[in-house]
Amino acid sequence: MNAAPVSVPQASPGAACLAHKAAIDAAVARVLESGWYILGREGEAFEAEFAQWLGTARAVGCANGTDALALILRGLGIGPGDAVATVSHTAVATVAAIEMVGARAVLIDIDPVTFTMCPRDFAAALPRHLDLRAVIPVHLYGQAADLDAIIPPARARGLSVIEDCSQAHGASLGGRKLGTIGDAAAFSLYPTKPLAALGDGGVLATNAVELADRIAALRQYGWRERYVSDLVGVNSRLDELQAAILRARLPLLDAENARRGTIAAAYDLALSGTRFAPPARRANATHVFHQYVVRARDREASQAALRAQGIGTAVHYPVPVHLQPAYRGRIATGPAGCRETERAAREVLSLPMFPQLTNAQVETVCAALRSI
Numbered sequence: 001m002n003a004a005p006v007s008v009p010q011a012s013p014g015a016a017c018l019a020h021k022a023a024i025d026a027a028v029a030r031v032l033e034s035g036w037y038i039l040g041r042e043g044e045a046f047e048a049e050f051a052q053w054l055g056t057a058r059a060v061g062c063a064n065g066t067d068a069l070a071l072i073l074r075g076l077g078i079g080p081g082d083a084v085a086t087v088s089h090t091a092v093a094t095v096a097a098i099e100m101v102g103a104r105a106v107l108i109d110i111d112p113v114t115f116t117m118c119p120r121d122f123a124a125a126l127p128r129h130l131d132l133r134a135v136i137p138v139h140l141y142g143q144a145a146d147l148d149a150i151i152p153p154a155r156a157r158g159l160s161v162i163e164d165c166s167q168a169h170g171a172s173l174g175g176r177k178l179g180t181i182g183d184a185a186a187f188s189l190y191p192t193k194p195l196a197a198l199g200d201g202g203v204l205a206t207n208a209v210e211l212a213d214r215i216a217a218l219r220q221y222g223w224r225e226r227y228v229s230d231l232v233g234v235n236s237r238l239d240e241l242q243a244a245i246l247r248a249r250l251p252l253l254d255a256e257n258a259r260r261g262t263i264a265a266a267y268d269l270a271l272s273g274t275r276f277a278p279p280a281r282r283a284n285a286t287h288v289f290h291q292y293v294v295r296a297r298d299r300e301a302s303q304a305a306l307r308a309q310g311i312g313t314a315v316h317y318p319v320p321v322h323l324q325p326a327y328r329g330r331i332a333t334g335p336a337g338c339r340e341t342e343r344a345a346r347e348v349l350s351l352p353m354f355p356q357l358t359n360a361q362v363e364t365v366c367a368a369l370r371s372i
């Protein structure tokens, strides 16, 4: 098959890294020469700088975003016999983390406008699942879940609120940064994320200092003191190379998010009068557009038409978690099922989005959108 070459890729982790090559090279050289490669000064400095940027008392680095969620659950003592509510329209990692600690997931449907957890379905699920211990709202695509509506019923039932911020570094709700509103928050630092390592990485944040201390021990064999396992822990460390690279990139994040916002505004304009519905913004919130996602009823045809004009697209996510082969038939969904989740999986289409897109590339995408 001779597909047209893509002139505008949907994502480009390489472009993001090469844009900051000198700073990344310096970070790598510093670690190489330090002779210390796991849990050292770079990791400590990254945790302090990330916590300060976010506005939490503590941040703890770990191996990836899935582990960040699982470590928070472990730190809260959630495991076998417990249930955790989240959504099915997410990276499978959110659900995998719940099962990693031996808990079971209850998957709530989404609000069709924002693609995030439907607070009504969440509230309706509460009396049906008396083993629920926590809820993980996912701030999908860079936009806040409706925490103002989710947190009060969660608190009334004594549930912990864990924000999945893996796509929402720097986004906010009501003037508060996402990741500072619940009891704890997990961030993936995977290479395509708004804040990204050059490999796997994760960080979790909380204002609960005791919880952070417990998790810091859990991520390294339960050690509080070297070779003494106070707790049954795991190995989930952020290495010094990734920490140093993340330190180089963190100061650029706010400007990069602003660039994503500029690109999103250009797409919004181009979409008016077309058959695509542009993404809705929650009122009183800042969307950081990790992904710019439209609904397209004829998704395959739209993808092909854009591809013919050299525009790459992606689908986040084509199969809801509760319909994946590994989960199908054995995972609880909300009281009304996951109808909106399943419709979203058929219709969502992610347009090119990364801060290094040039104005010319953005205009190419806009012209293609107007033309189909």
Ligand SMILES: Cc1ncc(COP(=O)(O)O)c(C=O)c1O
Pocket (backbone or CB within 6 Å): 064, 065, 066, 067, 090, 091, 093, 094, 138, 164, 166, 167, 188, 189, 190, 200, 201, 202
């Ligand atoms: C919403 C969400 N949660 C969790 C994760 C897991 O992160 P990681 O791939 O770093 O384990 C991701 C990343 O893919 C994600 O997008």
